Amino acid sequence: MSRSLQQTLSKVPEVTLGFWIIKILATTLGETGGDAVTMSMGLGYLLGTLIFAGVFVVAVVAQIRAKGFQPALYWFAIIASTTVGTTLADFSDRSLGIGYLGGTLLLSSLLVASLVVWHRALGSINVATVRTPRAETFYWLTIMFSQTLGTALGDWTADSARIGYAGGILIFTALLAVLALAYFFTRANRTALFWFAFVLTRPLGAVVGDFLDKPLVHGGLDFSRYTATGLLLAAIVMLVALLPQRAASKAH
Template sequence: MNGSSVNFARQAVSKVPEVTLGFWVIKVAATTLGETGGDWVSMSLNLGYLVGSAIFLVLFIGLVSAQVKARDFHRFLYWATIVATTTLGTTLADFADRSLGVGYPGGTAIVVALLIASLAMWYRSEGTVSVESIVTTRAEWFYWITILYSQTLGTALGDWVAGDDRGGLGIGYEYGALLFGAGLVVVAVLYFSTRVSRTALFWAAFILTRPLGATLGDFLDKPVAQGGLHISRLFASAILLAFIVACIVLIPQRSAKPQQAV
C-alpha cells in the first residue's frame, strides 16, 4: 500500500469510534430506540411497515451519504446514522415477517441470506470485512449496508425468539433479553480468552446487541398482558433519545485506531 493509500485509510478509520464499553452501551440504547421509534411510526401513527420503511430509507441514505462525505469522526453524525439503521431495520423486519406473510422464521431466513450476501460481496470486493478495511467510498457503503442488514436480522431474531405468533418460539421478552445478553457474555469471554477472529466477534456482538435492544424495546411498549410494561412508544423513544444524547456528550469518545477498530 503506498503512502497516499495509508493516509486515506487512517482518515477513513478516524470516522469510526473506538470500540469500548461506552460504545456498546450507546449501541444497545440505539437499538432499543430503533424498536420503539420504528414501531411508533409504523404502528402508533398507522403508517404501516412499507411507508415507515420508505421514510426511514430516505433518512438512512441521507445520513450515510453525509457520513461517507465527512472527513473526520463526528459523534452525533455517526450515532444518528446508527439509529437510522436500527429504525429502518425494525420496519424492514416487521414488513418481511408480517406483511409478506412468511412469519418470523421466514423473515429471519431472508435477512440472513441478505447479510451473508452483503458480507460476501464486501469480502470479494475488498478482501476483508473488518472495520479497519474501510479505505474507499465503496467499502464504507458496504459497511453501512452490512450494519443495516445486521440490525434487521437482530430485529427478526428478537421477534422470533420472544413472540408467540407467526411461528415464534414464545420465550417472552424478559427471557429473550436474558438469552441474547448471555450470548454477548459468551462473545466477551471469547474476546478476552481466545484468539478467535476479532472481526468475527465484532460482527457477532453487533448482531446480538440488536435482538437484545429489540426485546428490551418490546418489553417497554408491549401490553402488560403480553409481558410488557405498556409504556407509550413515543414516551419510551423520547427517554431513550435523551439517554443516548447524554451518553454521547458524557462518555469520552475518540476515533478508532486501526488495531482497535474491531
C-alpha cells in the same frame, strides 16, 4: 491532521464499552421509534419503511461525504439504520407474510452474502479499514442487513418461540456474555467476534424495546412508545456528548 494519519483512521468509532452501551440503546430506540411511527401513529409498515429508508439514505450519504469520524453523525446513521430495520422487518414478516423465521433465514443469507462480497472486494471486513467511500458503502449495507435481521430474530424468539420478552433478554444477554468471554480469554478472531456481537445487540434491543412498550398482559411494562423513545434518545444524546470517542485506528 497529516495525510498519513488520515489514511490510518477509520470513519467509524473505536470499539469500546461505551460503543456497545450506545449501540444497545440505539437498537432499543429503533424498536420503540419504529413501532411508534408504524403502529401508534398508524402510518403502517410500508409507509414507515419508506420514511425511515429515506432518512437512512440521507444519513449514510452525509456520513460518507464527511471528511472524518464525527460521533453525532455516525450515531444518527446508526439510529436511522435500526429504525428502518425495524419497519422493514415488520413489513416483510407481517405484510408480506414471510413470517419471523422466514425473515430471519432470508436476512441471515443477505448478511452473510454482504460480508463475503465485501471481503472479496476489499480484502478485509475489519471496521478499522472503513476509510473509503467503497468500504463505507459495504459497511452501511451490512449494518442495514444486520439491524433488519436482528428485529426478525428478536421477534421470532419472543413471539414465535414463545420465550417471551424477559426470556429473550436473558438469552441474548447470555450470548453476548459468551462473546465477551471469548474476546478476553481466547484468541478467537476479533473481527468475527465484533460482527457476531453487532448482530446480537439488535435482537437484544428488539426484545428490550418490546418489553418496555408492550401491554402488561403480554409480558411488557406498558410504557408509551413515545415516552420510551424520548427517554432512550435523551440517554443516547447525553452519552454521545459525554463519552470520549475516537476513530478506530488501522492495525499495523
